[in-house]
Amino acid sequence: MATGEESIGCIMAYKVFISSALKDLDLVRDLTHRLEVAGIEVHSPSKTTVTGETTSSKVTKALSNADEVFIILTNESVDNPNLMFELGAASSMRKRVTPIVVGLEPAKVPSLIRNLNYIKYPDLGRYIADLEKRAKPA
Amino acid sequence: MAEKIQALGAECWLDEKDLAGGDVIVEDIIKGIDACHEAIVLISPNSVRSQWVSFEIGGVRAQHKRVTPVLNNVKPQQMAPMQDIKGIDLNKFEQFLAQLKRRVSKWRREKKA
Numbered sequence: 001m002a003t004g005e006e007s008i009g010c011i012m013a014y015k016v017f018i019s020s021a022l023k024d025l026d027l028v029r030d031l032t033h034r035l036e037v038a039g040i041e042v043h044s045p046s047k048t049t050v051t052g053e054t055t056s057s058k059v060t061k062a063l064s065n066a067d068e069v070f071i072i073l074t075n076e077s078v079d080n081p082n083l084m085f086e087l088g089a090a091s092s093m094r095k096r097v098t099p100i101v102v103g104l105e106p107a108k109v110p111s112l113i114r115n116l117n118y119i120k121y122p123d124l125g126r127y128i129a130d131l132e133k134r135a136k137p138a
Numbered sequence: 139m140a141e142k143i144q145a146l147g148a149e150c151w152l153d154e155k156d157l158a159g160g161d162v163i164v165e166d167i168i169k170g171i172d173a174c175h176e177a178i179v180l181i182s183p184n185s186v187r188s189q190w191v192s193f194e195i196g197g198v199r200a201q202h203k204r205v206t207p208v209l210n211n212v213k214p215q216q217m218a219p220m221q222d223i224k225g226i227d228l229n230k231f232e233q234f235l236a237q238l239k240r241r242v243s244k245w246r247r248e249k250k251a
Contacts, residue, residue, distance in 0.1 A: 056219055060200050081192035085219035088196025091168050112189050115164045 014135030017066035017095075018044035019086040021077035027102060028072065034124070038132040060089050068096040068131075073113060074103060084112065100124060139180065139208070139231065146239050147246075153190070164193075171197045175245065176204035179220070180228075186216050195219050206234060 016035055020028050032042045043062050063069060069090040077083050090097050099118035101109055109118065119127050140150045151170040167190075171177070177198040185191045196219060198205045207217060207225035214225045226234050 056196075056199055056222065060196075063200065079187065079189075081187070081189070081217070081219055084189045084192035085196035085199075088193035088198075089200035090196075091164060091193075092171060092197035092200040110189050112164065112193055 013039065013041040014068070014131075015041045015043060015066050017063055017069045017090075018042060018072065019069060019083055019090075020044065020072040021074070021080050021083065023076040024072050024074050024102075027074070031070065031072070031100070031124070034128055035131075038128050038135075040128075040131065040135055056085065056089075059086055063090050063095065064093060066090075066095060067135075068098060071097065071099045071113075073099055073101050073109070073118075075108075078104060078108060078110060084110075087112065098127070139178070142231070142235055143178075143238065146235065146242050148238065148242050153194075167194060168197055171201060171203070174198075174203065176206070176241075178206050178208055178234075179217075180208050180210060181212050181217050181220070181225070182210040183212060186212050192219055208234070 018028050018031060028044055032044065035042050043066060063086065069086070071083055071087055073083070087097060087099075097116060099113045099116055100121060101113070101118050102121040140152055143150050151174055153167065153170070171194070177194070179185075179191060179195055181191070195205060195217075199219075205220075205223065207214065207220045207223060208228055208231060209225045210228040214223075215221055217225075
């Protein structure tokens with residue numbers, strides 16, 4: 001006998017795309033682990049690309065499949081045009097965008113990011129707990 | 139550039155002209171991109187590191203709209219998110235205008251049909 005879940009097909013996981021500089025891969029790994037523990041599916045260029053830069057078409061395709069986009073901003077990435085490209089693409093697709101600011105003085109946070117509600121890395125645990133509740137199927 | 143484009147009968151959305159004080163900048167840029175058929179990005183030594191220019195390029199490409207980099211004293215490879223798109227030199231802007239004129243005419247014909 002089919003269960004309720006089987007009768008409506010598989011339940012899709014909430015999907016997060018992580019945008020970051022290549023130098024911040026340790027942060028991406030930490031964030032990915034914490035999100036996956038919370039039942040969130042994670043996509044990031046680092047998971048699918050071994051070397052070199054991802055092309056913009058690959059990135060926009062991955063963004064289009066995401067429910068939410070995290071942008072990790074550090075001293076390494078604050079001037080990275082690829083992150084701003086991905087932010088523009090996500091905004092244009094009306095995705096929920098959550099910048100995560102790590103170790104940056106408020107004055108160094110780009111004006112574009114100050115336009116959005118960003119979270120600081122120490123507050124990430126609380127945000128992921130909220131996200132886990134939001135991502136649960138009704 | 140804007141004057142020459144408007145002379146072809148096309149409307150121009152310009153961030154410095156169309157963003158009023160008090161506007162929510164990100165939202166208004168995206169609305170500007172929504173309303174456009176294509177975009178031109180002027181890339182100069184002043185704009186090549188601009189966060190806003192990279193943001194706008196991402197916004198346009200996500201909507202699969204034509205975007206043409208117009209290069210003014212910079213090399214295409216200096217603009218990371220545009221590396222896979224053929225740019226034109228500012229000195230050859232007239233060539234771009236001739237192509238744009240054909241696209242505007244085609245759009246008008248299709249609109250009438």
